[in-house]
Amino acid sequence: MSTTLETGTGRGQQPPTPPPPSPPPGDALRRTADWARRAPLLPALIFTIIITQLPFVATLVISFMDWNAYYPDERGFTGLSNYVNVLTDVNTRHAIWVTIVLTVVVVLVSLLLGMGIALLLDRQFRGRGIVRTMMITPFLVVPVAAALVWKHALFNPEYGLLNGTLTWIWSVFGSDNPPQPDWITTAPLAAIEVSLIWQWTPFMMLILLAGLQSRPLDVIEAARIDGASAWQIFRYMTFPHLRRYLELGALLGAIYIVQTFDAVFVITSGGLGTANLPYVIYQTFYTAHDYGLASAAGVITVIGTILIATLALRTVSTLFQEENAR
Amino acid sequence: MSSITDVGPVAATRTDEGEARQPRKPRSGALLGVAAWLIGILFVVPVLWMVLTSFHSEEDAATNPPSVFAPLTLQGYRQFFGVGTGTSPWPSLLNSLTASLFATVLVLLLSIPAAYALSIRPVRKWTDVMFFFLSTRFLPVVAGILPIYLFAQWSGLLDNIWLLVVLYTSMNLPIAVWMMRSFLAEVPVEILEAASMDGAGLLLTLRRVVAPIVLPGIAATSLICFIFSWNELLLARTLTGTRALTAPVYLTGFVTSQGLFLAQMCAAAFVVSLPVLIAGFAAQDKLVQGLSLGAVK
Numbered sequence: 338m339s340t341t342l343e344t345g346t347g348r349g350q351q352p353p354t355p356p357p358p359s360p361p362p363g364d365a366l367r368r369t370a371d372w373a374r375r376a377p378l379l380p381a382l383i384f385t386i387i388i389t390q391l392p393f394v395a396t397l398v399i400s401f402m403d404w405n406a407y408y409p410d411e412r413g414f415t416g417l418s419n420y421v422n423v424l425t426d427v428n429t430r431h432a433i434w435v436t437i438v439l440t441v442v443v444v445l446v447s448l449l450l451g452m453g454i455a456l457l458l459d460r461q462f463r464g465r466g467i468v469r470t471m472m473i474t475p476f477l478v479v480p481v482a483a484a485l486v487w488k489h490a491l492f493n494p495e496y497g498l499l500n501g502t503l504t505w506i507w508s509v510f511g512s513d514n515p516p517q518p519d520w521i522t523t524a525p526l527a528a529i530e531v532s533l534i535w536q537w538t539p540f541m542m543l544i545l546l547a548g549l550q551s552r553p554l555d556v557i558e559a560a561r562i563d564g565a566s567a568w569q570i571f572r573y574m575t576f577p578h579l580r581r582y583l584e585l586g587a588l589l590g591a592i593y594i595v596q597t598f599d600a601v602f603v604i605t606s607g608g609l610g611t612a613n614l615p616y617v618i619y620q621t622f623y624t625a626h627d628y629g630l631a632s633a634a635g636v637i638t639v640i641g642t643i644l645i646a647t648l649a650l651r652t653v654s655t656l657f658q659e660e661n662a663r
Numbered sequence: 664m665s666s667i668t669d670v671g672p673v674a675a676t677r678t679d680e681g682e683a684r685q686p687r688k689p690r691s692g693a694l695l696g697v698a699a700w701l702i703g704i705l706f707v708v709p710v711l712w713m714v715l716t717s718f719h720s721e722e723d724a725a726t727n728p729p730s731v732f733a734p735l736t737l738q739g740y741r742q743f744f745g746v747g748t749g750t751s752p753w754p755s756l757l758n759s760l761t762a763s764l765f766a767t768v769l770v771l772l773l774s775i776p777a778a779y780a781l782s783i784r785p786v787r788k789w790t791d792v793m794f795f796f797l798s799t800r801f802l803p804v805v806a807g808i809l810p811i812y813l814f815a816q817w818s819g820l821l822d823n824i825w826l827l828v829v830l831y832t833s834m835n836l837p838i839a840v841w842m843m844r845s846f847l848a849e850v851p852v853e854i855l856e857a858a859s860m861d862g863a864g865l866l867l868t869l870r871r872v873v874a875p876i877v878l879p880g881i882a883a884t885s886l887i888c889f890i891f892s893w894n895e896l897l898l899a900r901t902l903t904g905t906r907a908l909t910a911p912v913y914l915t916g917f918v919t920s921q922g923l924f925l926a927q928m929c930a931a932a933f934v935v936s937l938p939v940l941i942a943g944f945a946a947q948d949k950l951v952q953g954l955s956l957g958a959v960k
Binding site: 371374375376377378380381382384385388389390391392393395396399454457458460461462463464465467468469470471472473474475476477478479480481482483485486487488489490491493495496498500501502504505508535538539540543544546547585589592595596598599602603606614615618619622623628631632634635636638639642643645646654 | 706799800918936
């Protein structure tokens with residue numbers, strides 16, 4: 338096709354002179370056409386490479402260096418010692434474990450809750466739109482604000498809503514000695530998980546609801562007429578259809594939740610054994626200024642994420658191909 | 664009611680089938696409806712509690728059992744906006760607005776041409792390019808934050824809001840490219856080509872055929888990018904100090920309790936969340952598509 342058209346998407350495009358019906362496939366001509374085709378893509382591509390890939394390469398280099406800003410004279414390459422330190426240090430090893438537990442628990446629980454709620458919302462009932470809007474709300478609270486509200490307004494042992502509700506329930510039954518647990522101190526990681534599950538269940542619910550609404554309903558109707566029970570329809574028709582959406586929700590959710598920083602920073606400030614990898618890395622380079630160690634921990638986070646991301650990309654690409662095949 | 668099925672352009676066509684689905688047993692159906700209502704209320708209670716507490720006096724906010732029906736007051740808001748104390752959150756709110764708006768505009772300027780080159784006139788191996796963009800979204804922020812910090816320190820860009828604009832642009836670009844591509848892919852290319860041959864018809868076609876498809880896409884993409892930029896904490900916390908401080912960083916001032924401060928904190932949390940709540944409810948139907956990077960419509 339003509340090359341004038343590709344060079345811009347904006348206004349001022351002159352109608353191109355009609356191209357010859359089949360231009361002789363000259364090499365130079367085709368190369369120009371190829372570049373004209375690529376031109377609109379290049380700014381975004383170059384920008385992305387500079388802003389995301391270069392820093393990561395730098396992280397990779399620094400991860401092999403002994404570099405602490407407090408001791409600028411001792412900078413030099415040390416090989417794998419930072420990695421050895423990350424993997425042998427009790428704190429960072431614990432952070433790896435916390436990251437895994439946090440991600441798995443939050444993803445699984447919010448996925449299960451999200452599926453249950455999506456199934457409920459897929460039915461007809463009065464005020465379905467209102468319930469759907471209520472369900473989305475937690476996702477639309479700024480994460481820092483949500484974590485603050487959970488920490489101070491809900492979990493606080495003296496005046497938080499949770500213990501306040503306990504006091505109120507106990508007083509209804511005539512007791513003035515209600516249990517008043519200190520939620521965050523007793524179960525710090527669970528407290529963070531609860532606040533994250535609260536925020537991420539709507540995400541899972543939205544994806545699964547979209548999945549439910551794309552089911553081939555005529556087939557399900559036919560099965561129902563043929564006498565299939567609700568459970569059979571769920572087990573053999575709905576669930577297999579939902580599987581890809583479950584995978585998508587789990588993997589996208591995992592990629593976002595592995596990076597959780599706000600909730601840990603606000604609710605426990607990494608204390609009480611809740612520091613995950615992003616928090617430890619932040620602390621290692623921002624407070625302790627150990628750049629080499631922080632970078633090695635960053636690279637390890639990336640390796641973990643790549644494992645998940647490979648699976649995620651595979652799932653997304655299946656959905657993507659099916660959509661394009663339609 | 665109608666908003667439920669309007670999940671996306673594809674789902675919208677199924678509204679009729681969705682409505683036609685029969686509730687099997689009326690009684691269990693009603694029970695399940697009640698269950699859905701209860702769960703919905705349970706999920707929204709923390710937000711409602713935040714809003715209610717923000718309108719209580721500090722004394723009423725910190726009682727046990729909670730004083731739900733305490734008189735309403737703007738005391739918390741007055742305190743948050745620094746009436747009397749002089750510490751105003753406005754600079755941080757304006758910084759957040761600057762960072763989010765400019766990042767969104769930049770994202771659109773970069774992603775629309777890119778999406779064009781990936782859908783209407785696709786380059787060769789365009790799927791590989793799509794997945795390259797996506798893979799950058801999967802790269803954890805902590806993987807690049809140190810070199811960015813060192814670069815900012817070296818170049819004097821530390822505590823500069825424009826650095827955040829650039830970083831938020833790169834953070835949102837993959838999402839925007841995927842979303843915009845999924846919208847542009849719906850543009851009928853034949854009509855566009857016929858119009859470009861015709862010459863005079865091109866502008867008309869752009870307005871009549873392309874704009875109705877692409878404009879909602881641009882709106883949805885902008886809202887998603889705005890939300891993600893507005894919410895961001897880690898980069899802002901690391902790379903800003905006093906001048907370029909954003910609203911989420913301002914909120915971290917409430918991490919440690921300071922006596923009676925619950926109403927003020929809830930007012931702060933509500934004010935900072937308000938733009939996202941508004942944008943999110945406005946883009947409710949497009950949220951799934953954005954969050955799943957356009958994979959689910």
